[in-house]
Amino acid sequence: MNDFYTDEYFMKEALKEAHRALDADEVPIGAIIVSNNKIIARGHNLTESLNDPTAHAEMQAFTAATDYLGGKYLNDCTLYVTLEPCVMCAGASYWSQIGRIVFGASDAKRGYKSVENSILHPKTEVLSGILENECSNLLIDFFRAKR
Helix, strand or coil: CCCCCCHHHHHHHHHHHHHHHHHCCCCCCEEEEEECCEEEEEEECCCCCCCCCCCCHHHHHHHHHHHHHCCCCCCCEEEEEEECCEHHHHHHHHHHCCCEEEEEECCCCCEHHHCCCCCCCCCCEEEECCCHHHHHHHHHHHHHHHC
16 A cells, blocks of 8 residues: 555544534534545545434445446445444445455444444454544533433
8 A cells, every 4th residue: 555545544534534524513423435546435424414324424435426426336445434333334344345444443333343243344353442542522512412
């Protein structure tokens, strides 16, 4: 991998999406999808503005990426997301056969790892903890301000 295009570089791009969600008073979670070191899709939470509980950052990014590629499989792509995907988004990643998932902060309550058996595609590689503090603090600050 080119030194410029590191996991940290791409997670910073996902954090930019999280900040877009924050600016819209959405839960600040952002996602991007990368293919061959190129960002092909971006997404952030839109559940409030669309009044849609399925409008998570990952779902927005999956839709944009499959549209960009013209097919439903993302085998050669990496999803970068600021928070561990929930069960719904992990299930969607399974069906897209995403090649790799990189996430920042873990979600012990609602993340996919909270279920007993993994629901990710067996060929999907996972890396966690990339810019974990930045990703986590954004969410902590958001919810602290809401209370």
